[in-house]
Amino acid sequence: MNPIRETSAKCEVSFLVNGKETKLLAHPMERLLDVLRNDLGLTGAKEGCGEGECGSCSVLLDGMLVNSCLVPVAQASGASIVTIEGISTHDSMNPLQEAFLECGGSQCGICTPGMILGAVHLLQKNPEPAPADIREGLAGNLCRCTGYMQIFEAVTKAAQRRVAK
């Protein structure tokens, strides 16, 4: 995997994960994706390609949408990280999650956490996106099942509901 990982000692990394102070020991070049999944048990972020093409491992890092397979954990030190597990509570889902469920935005579900975080990021930047904005905003998240149309519909619906509130 990574040659630096073999030779470097573990170091302490601390960050906020879904609002929670988290400290752990990790090799600085360990992928943030692996730390989230293996050390913190947050398995919502998925590995699809390991090279930043598919977006299944997307998380929010200080409000930016990043591919966590490309982020060395040391780089996330001190940051606030939001994963799919951090956008809903046990009782209530995020409006985007509701809309994905309603509109058929999730089929096999493997791209869904990353896709929804991509949509969260899009609506934060642009609360009333035009269809072309949605297409562009989600272009870094690949979905092989849906052909995207029902995802666009879900994002539009969630945006309208947010604005209506």
Next chain:
Amino acid sequence: MNAPHIVGESVPRKEGRDKVTGAACYVDDMVLPGMLHGATVRSSVARGKIKNIAFGPSVDWNEFVIVTAKDIPGKNCISLILDDQPCLASDTVNHSEEPILLLAHADRHKLRKAVEAVSIEYESLPSVHSMEESERQSTIIWGSDNTLKSYLIEKGDVDSVWKNAAHIVEGEYFTGAQEQLYIENNGVIASFEPEHGVTVWGSLQCPYYVHKALLALCGLPEDKVRVVQMETGGAFGGKEEYPSMIAGHAALLAIKSGKPVKIVYDRMEDMVATTKRHPSRTRHRTAVSKDGKILGGEIEFTIDGGAYATLSSVVLSRGTIHAGGAYYWPSVRIRAKAVATNTPPHGAFRGFGAPQSLFALERHMDRIAQVLGISPIEVRRRNFLKPGQTTTTEQIIRENIDLNHLLDRALELSDYDAKKKRFAAENKNGIRKKGIGIAAFLHGAGFTGSGERYLDSLVGVEAGADGVVRVLVSSAEFGQGTNTVLCQIAAEALGLSYENVAIAQPDTSVVPNSGPTVASRTAMIVGKLVQSAAKGIKQTLVKAGLLCDDYTPEQFRSACREYIAKHGALKSYARYEAPGDVYWDDEKYRGEAYAAFAWAVYVAEVTVDLTTYSVTVDDFVALQEIGKVLNPVLAEGQIIGGVAQGIGFALYEKVVWQNGRMLNNQMTNYIMPTSMDLPPIRVFFEELGNIHGAHGAKGIGELPMDGPAPAIVNAVEDATGFRFDSIPLLPEDLFEALRDDSADQDVPSPARGTA
């Protein structure tokens, strides 16, 4: 019992909440105590004898579990149809990336280094890398003639039609390999305990295929092999057969080490080593009357099966039967064969041979129209199958399908006539040329011919003391909606709410064998069995005097409670019964090939940019008759997703081969459509019904893969005036063809063909 209708409603996906919250558990999300990671050492040559395996000095091999073919307790094969594919190559390899040796270690990083430290010496043997080379038979790499399977369909006297033909139209068409590109790579975990045997958890479509393969490989009795399907992140046929291989590997490592072993491929390994859609070549020679009617034809359909037989015979069968499409052929001869090459075996991918032969046919129909000087619409109209007529296998069309009506509606929805005229006028100027193309086609649902009879599927439904009903099937959910529609059918059959019905995780120790999750068979065939089994629960309760014909959910619940208190368990099973009118002759390849066909007309509108040579699909209309729509949102999702994959098949997805090995095995250089690349995909349904399916449903999963490629390439021809008979059609291919043509107007480009 006044329950509202549940079938036909867009109830939310059963496992949807887990999927949108990230809680759904895929195999890589699962960790077992003491678990090791497994890896595969693969062949670096296309064909050769293994002379020596050396373990490099940089690794402490005592730390590793090492498995070779010698460690296989049972038969060294992946048991499927012919059993010709070894689980681990022992003395010869027949394709690059063929598994030879397995390693396991707790540390994935050390494992990676160890794989690199194994060096294998080969004596190389001549290898074959194209269908043409394989057909020449100068090097025999499989059987006695490199032919994995062949079929011959003959209807009428085709030899007599040529002399009366006003036109004889010929064409040759090619389709390339296509990667399924499910976003979740292949993966399994296996464990072994002497008293319980082998258990495998995995990302897979067909639990009982894996079960069968493990029985043979491990030499264990049926009750000592258990296969559990985890949430599966896309499959599209790509997890029909290969999971048996990976499960076998993990099981061998688990047996040898006594510890659970996880093997999850990374993207590069998944793309380079596992199955893809069969590349194909189709040749048409068609006799046509002066009024545009097909008199007869010869069709030669050839697919590249790769190094082992695996599923090629069945893929070939479906491609062969669909080669005549939705048209009436008074006479036809179809010769089909799957040939061996030294590439990793090609396998199942949505459509299963039909997208290949239908691409050829629907391009060829446009060619016939051109030769006759009639419109692509008219040539189809004059040859559409009608009720009472027979298909190429002499199956009588019994349903009341009106393809002219479907065509008219698709033309109207796409505004075809107006656009056709407008584009013709506008294309005279400018470098952006617009075109519109259609494809009309059919797709058979369920296993071919006698296939469903052999499968002999069994389905169970169980009710608990709490009145909650559970569907017991081995049919897997991998995005297409199995869980949801089967629960809808059971709920409707019992007059219960959707929330009152659950579905068991496919686990061979819990669920009966309802057959593989393939061939667009689940909603139609398995759905009908779920309906019968669910009704069986009600009948049992009524017979026991615990329930009247009319009941409330509360009465149902207390009846279940009482029944279970007395008898222990409340289960009902239903087994497949072949309809009396489905006759099939496996020898002559004649008869009722499918219990039902879905029918469709697709229209694609494209822009070809002559500066960049790129093709953009601007609009897409997908109209289909699929029997009863069980869940509109899910059904629409199936069609849109299939069309998107079809657009990729036509315009984006190119596997680059070098000596039988995929060179572009990354998402960076194998390009699938993104959200920016697709047009609005507009989906419309017609519902004629189907007596063989639950509530009149037909299969729909594969249908949408068949039409997009020919509709798009027909539109590209409409835009540019050039024939393109080979896909994928990338900008560089357009560039080559159009540049050659402008350089020398007198010499037709190779892409123009020879009709």
